[in-house]
Amino acid sequence: MSDREIDQQLVERVQRGDKQAFGLLVAKYQRKLSRLLSRMIRDPAEVEDVAQEAFIKAYRALPSFRGDSAFYTWLYRIGINTAKNHLVSQGRRAPTTTEVEAEDAEQYESGELLRDNDTPERLLQTRQIGNTVNEAVEALPEELRTAIVLREIEGLSYDEIASVMGCPIGTVRSRIFRAREAIAERLRPMLDVAPDKRW
Amino acid sequence: MTNEQLSGWMDGEASAAEAEQIVKNLAGHGGSREACKLYWLVGDCLRGDFPRGNDLCDRVMTALETEPTVLAPIVHKAEQKRGRWMSLAAAVAGMAVAAWMGLGLWTPPFQDEAMGLARQRGIQDQPLAAAVSPAEILPDDRSYLMAHQASAVGVPMAGVAQYIRTVNVEQVGGAR
Numbered sequence: 179m180s181d182r183e184i185d186q187q188l189v190e191r192v193q194r195g196d197k198q199a200f201g202l203l204v205a206k207y208q209r210k211l212s213r214l215l216s217r218m219i220r221d222p223a224e225v226e227d228v229a230q231e232a233f234i235k236a237y238r239a240l241p242s243f244r245g246d247s248a249f250y251t252w253l254y255r256i257g258i259n260t261a262k263n264h265l266v267s268q269g270r271r272a273p274t275t276t277e278v279e280a281e282d283a284e285q286y287e288s289g290e291l292l293r294d295n296d297t298p299e300r301l302l303q304t305r306q307i308g309n310t311v312n313e314a315v316e317a318l319p320e321e322l323r324t325a326i327v328l329r330e331i332e333g334l335s336y337d338e339i340a341s342v343m344g345c346p347i348g349t350v351r352s353r354i355f356r357a358r359e360a361i362a363e364r365l366r367p368m369l370d371v372a373p374d375k376r377w
Numbered sequence: 378m379t380n381e382q383l384s385g386w387m388d389g390e391a392s393a394a395e396a397e398q399i400v401k402n403l404a405g406h407g408g409s410r411e412a413c414k415l416y417w418l419v420g421d422c423l424r425g426d427f428p429r430g431n432d433l434c435d436r437v438m439t440a441l442e443t444e445p446t447v448l449a450p451i452v453h454k455a456e457q458k459r460g461r462w463m464s465l466a467a468a469v470a471g472m473a474v475a476a477w478m479g480l481g482l483w484t485p486p487f488q489d490e491a492m493g494l495a496r497q498r499g500i501q502d503q504p505l506a507a508a509v510s511p512a513e514i515l516p517d518d519r520s521y522l523m524a525h526q527a528s529a530v531g532v533p534m535a536g537v538a539q540y541i542r543t544v545n546v547e548q549v550g551g552a553r
Contacts, residue, residue, distance in 0.1 A: 201438050204433055204437045205418075209421045213426060
């Protein structure tokens with residue numbers, strides 16, 4: 179089952195009236211969409227507002243989504259159009275689609291996400307999360323670290339990871355889960371700080 | 378459903394049946410949904426995509442509370458494919474029937490029985506067109522028919538000229 183099929187499953191749940199399933203799609207794509215929008219809109223607060231508006235528009239338009247394209251491709255178009263409309267309403271020039279796509283094609287280093295106009299609080303928050311994740315990964319046993327890196331960074335399937343690591347698929351599944359849990363455990367306290375500081 | 382199964386599903390490693398069950402269970406299990414969100418966050422962070430602001434989930438879900446729930450008919454891929462084939466088959470069948478009738482291969486139902494019965498009763502099997510040929514209409518009759526065409530009973534025929542009316546003339550003992 180591909181990533182696209184997983185999204186389609188969630189979309190069908192939403193189309194049957196399950197709003198919570200839409201919450202999962204928001205959770206999955208909020209950072210990707212925000213990163214895309216931040217290339218058009220510099221103010222992070224505005225990026226959040228536009229991303230929220232894009233998700234709401236997507237929810238309203240979901241009955242007409244038939245899965246001809248991937249959910250994110252569809253959401254991407256809604257996001258771009260929402261951002262353009264926002265910029266036009268603010269009297270600012272909206273970048274052309276070509277400009278956005280050209281930028282999109284580039285590989286971004288994580289450091290580039292830290293924009294000059296991020297507030298010091300946001301910068302600190304981002305750094306703290308980055309450091310926490312890095313420390314958590316370093317603290318993982320070698321076999322868990324290798325498994326999670328091959329999956330999340332290299333994008334290998336369980337079958338491929340099993341071949342690389344020379345172990346059964348069931349072991350790969352277990353290692354990736356344990357690695358995720360270990361990292362998530364370190365992040366949880368940061369998420370519970372305060373409702374307005376959560377992400 | 379365990380979080381390990383959930384983790385496998387998120388990586389696209391669950392079977393179709395298992396995936397169906399997991400998605401169903403997610404609807405009524407807040408803890409699993411939270412685990413899902415956290416695992417996606419972990420993945421994004423590992424790829425260097427750190428959260429840069431507040432969590433949009435709560436904001437979007439709060440905003441959606443006032444939205445009517447979306448309900449859409451689910452069109453499955455198999456149905457779409459079958460529908461496409463059915464319409465193609467219907468088009469081919471329609472063309473075949475038209476061609477069959479056009480080539481004169483079609484015989485109206487019971488025509489053979491009716492013709493047999495007519496022959497038994499001594500009714501001549503002759504084409505209808507031969508019963509009244511235009512040559513038998515006298516010039517006077519023709520002018521009479523033309524003059525009375527307006528008062529003739531109209532028989533509208535779908536797809537055929539609506540203005541065509543039929544008139545006939547019958548001579549009884551020399552008088553019309």
